[in-house]
Amino acid sequence: MSEQTITIIVTRQDGPDGGSYEEEFKVPYRQNLNVISCLMEIRRNPVNSKGEKTTPIAWDMNCLEEVCGACSMVINGKPQQSCTALIDKLAQPIRLEPMKTFPVVRDLMVDRSRMFDSLKKVKAWIPIDGTYDLGPGPRMPEKRRQWAYELSKCMTCGVCLESCPNVNSNSEFIGPAALSQVRLFNAHPTGEMNKEERLEALMDDGGLLNCGNSQNCVQSCPKGIPLTTSIASLNRATALQSFKNFFGSY
Numbered sequence: 366m367s368e369q370t371i372t373i374i375v376t377r378q379d380g381p382d383g384g385s386y387e388e389e390f391k392v393p394y395r396q397n398l399n400v401i402s403c404l405m406e407i408r409r410n411p412v413n414s415k416g417e418k419t420t421p422i423a424w425d426m427n428c429l430e431e432v433c434g435a436c437s438m439v440i441n442g443k444p445q446q447s448c449t450a451l452i453d454k455l456a457q458p459i460r461l462e463p464m465k466t467f468p469v470v471r472d473l474m475v476d477r478s479r480m481f482d483s484l485k486k487v488k489a490w491i492p493i494d495g496t497y498d499l500g501p502g503p504r505m506p507e508k509r510r511q512w513a514y515e516l517s518k519c520m521t522c523g524v525c526l527e528s529c530p531n532v533n534s535n536s537e538f539i540g541p542a543a544l545s546q547v548r549l550f551n552a553h554p555t556g557e558m559n560k561e562e563r564l565e566a567l568m569d570d571g572g573l574l575n576c577g578n579s580q581n582c583v584q585s586c587p588k589g590i591p592l593t594t595s596i597a598s599l600n601r602a603t604a605l606q607s608f609k610n611f612f613g614s615y
């Protein structure tokens with residue numbers, strides 16, 4: 366077992382404007398390795414499978430327990446978190462590529478700013494005055510709290526955007542993650558006060574109308590977030606908002 370090796374082919378890119386190329390590495394096999402432990406092994410000894418010294422591979426990571434969303438990459442064709450991708454469950458050679466929906470910073474590290482910009486666009490927060498103690502806020506009904514908790518598990522990992530055919534560099538579509546966060550913040554008893562602003566943002570360019578209902582997002586989300594249920598619910602809420610806007614103007 367100790368003589369076994371793992372073959373990893375990495376799509377590399379030296380910087381945001383460089384061309385990409387593949388480099389193959391061999392890593393000694395151990396049980397229970399994940400993709401990040403292999404990348405760390407390569408970083409300790411950056412020599413490719415031809416025996417040539419090379420530069421260490423760049424990638425993003427933080428929590429190492431599928432909570433922060435930073436380590437997403439395309440592993441054997443599937444966008445997922447590299448910290449929880451177990452080597453024993455992957456066919457070899459293992460191919461690692463950066464997500465294509467986001468600009469590459471270097472190697473497997475991408476810039477997910479478009480996701481954070483989308484959260485700003487839809488005002489995915491609850492504005493409260495923090496200058497004095499407001500006391501406990503209104504309680505959320507238990508049934509609503511339960512589904513809202515599921516939506517709150519989003520880690521902005523980008524996997525749902527990567528698997529959506531309508532999110533790309535030519536489209537302004539904010540993608541399923543930010544849409545679902547509108548449903549979450551609009552469900553909050555305090556967040557509800559800014560409900561209309563968030564719905565208006567979804568009725569704007571890059572909003573709900575850009576969704577082609579491919580349903581890839583809900584299948585790919587590692588947190589099992591019911592994204593298509595959120596989208597359907599927001600479709601109803603924005604339709605109602607349009608009526609209100611129309612009749613409110615008379």
Ligand code: SF4
Nearest residue numbers: 519520522523525586
């Ligand atoms: S909705 Fe799921 S796939 Fe999309 S960013 Fe959030 S956690 Fe990742």
Ligand code: FES
Nearest residue numbers: 427429431434448
């Ligand atoms: S390192 Fe945080 S999700 Fe993988």
